[in-house]
Amino acid sequence: MSSPDGGRPITATEAARRWDPWTPSVVAARLATCPAPWAVAGGWALDLFAGAISRAHDDIEITVPRADFPQIAHAFPEYEWDVVGDGKLWPYDRAGSRPELHQTWLRDPFTGAFHLDVFREPHDGDTWICRRDPTITLPYTELIRTTTNGIPYLIPEVVLLFKAKANRPKDDADFRRVAPLLPEHRLARLHAWLTQLHPDHPWSTQICAPVIGSSPTE
Structure with a gap:
């Protein structure tokens, strides 16, 4: 499916400057009163699981069922939203309905700074679909865990699954730090x-074979 018309190119350098x-x-x-099942994703989610900040984070990502995104947007009435994909930005009202575009950046309309990245994820009712x-x-009841101070986050195996595609040095470091805790x-x-x-992903060989098929311990 081709990208929608009218997207504005944004370079990695510009994005880093504005985040x-x-x-x-x-x-x-x-989001304390937001009823949608949202959760922190990415590297921050692994830090919340491990209970310690591992490194500086260039952004912050949360995930929410696609149909529930309006509930997230409702909590930030003073901000605007841009849909992001293929190195371009679109206003949410122009590209938000495109199923192949899931990233949505919250933008301060006065400073142009980006403060939050929302992943609008496919789902079937209360079930998350990768x-x-x-x-x-x-089910979202299994996908999301909560810290002792009430911050919801994605379970680490889902975060690592998404990180495996890029397998950047920071992703490999995240795996090596979190895998022993699982x-x-x-x-x-x-x-x-x-x-x-x-x-044949290298992480697979680092997960001990005897654990396959083991019973849950939590």
Whole structure:
């Protein structure tokens, strides 16, 4: 499917200059009354799982069922939204309905700074559907965990599955830091998903074979 017309190119340099990411606690405070099942994603989610900040983060990402994005937007009436994809930006009202475009950046209309990246994810009711392989699904009650101070985050095996595609140095560092903290059933699930989406991925060989098929421990 071709990209919609009218997108404005944005370079990685410009994006880095304009990003001024909030922290998970700031996002959680703004979304405290939002009924949508949202969760922190990306590297921040792994930090929330591990209970410590591992590195500086260039942005902050959250995920929400695509149909529930208006509930997220409602919590930020003073901001505007841009849909992002293929190195371009579109106003949300122009490209928000395109199913192949899922990233949505919150923008301060006065400064032009970006503070939050929202992934509008495919779903079937209360069940999350992986946009990279629709056979991978989880109920949102299983997909999302919450810190002791009430910040929701994606379970680490889902975060690592998405990081596996790029496998940048920071992604590999995230895997090496978080994998030893995962119970056996989560490692087994990550291994199965990696085998399905990324055969022969180097992380698969680092997940011990005996954990495959183990019973949940949490």
